[in-house]
Amino acid sequence: MLTPQQHAYLKNQATCQHRTLGELVRDAVNSAYPPDSVERRRQTALAAYQEGFISLGKLSETLGLDPISARDYLRERKIRLMTPDEAAELAADAANA
Numbered sequence: 001m002l003t004p005q006q007h008a009y010l011k012n013q014a015t016c017q018h019r020t021l022g023e024l025v026r027d028a029v030n031s032a033y034p035p036d037s038v039e040r041r042r043q044t045a046l047a048a049y050q051e052g053f054i055s056l057g058k059l060s061e062t063l064g065l066d067p068i069s070a071r072d073y074l075r076e077r078k079i080r081l082m083t084p085d086e087a088a089e090l091a092a093d094a095a096n097a
Contacts, residue, residue, distance in 0.1 A: 049074075052082060052089075 002010070014021045045062040048054045054062075060070030074081055 046077075046079065049082070050079065052086065056081070 014024050045059050049059040060067045
C-alpha cells in the first residue's frame, strides 16, 4: 500500500508527465523486475527497427507476426513506420559514422 504522501506524489508526477498513475506503477515494476527473454528480444528488435538496422520484414519475423500485423503493432505503440529510403539512409549514415 502507498502512503497518502506517496500516492499524492505519484499522482502529481503522472499529471505532469501526461500519463496515468497505472502507467507509472507498471514502469516502476518493469524496471525493478527485468522482462523475460522474449520481451527483451522484442524490445531489442523494436530498437533496431527504429534505428534502421532491420527491416519491417525482419521485425515482423522477430515479433512472430505477419508484416501487416507488425505495422498495426507499431501504430498501436505510436512508433513511426520507416520507408525503405529512410532505412537505407540510416544504414548509410551508420556505415559512415
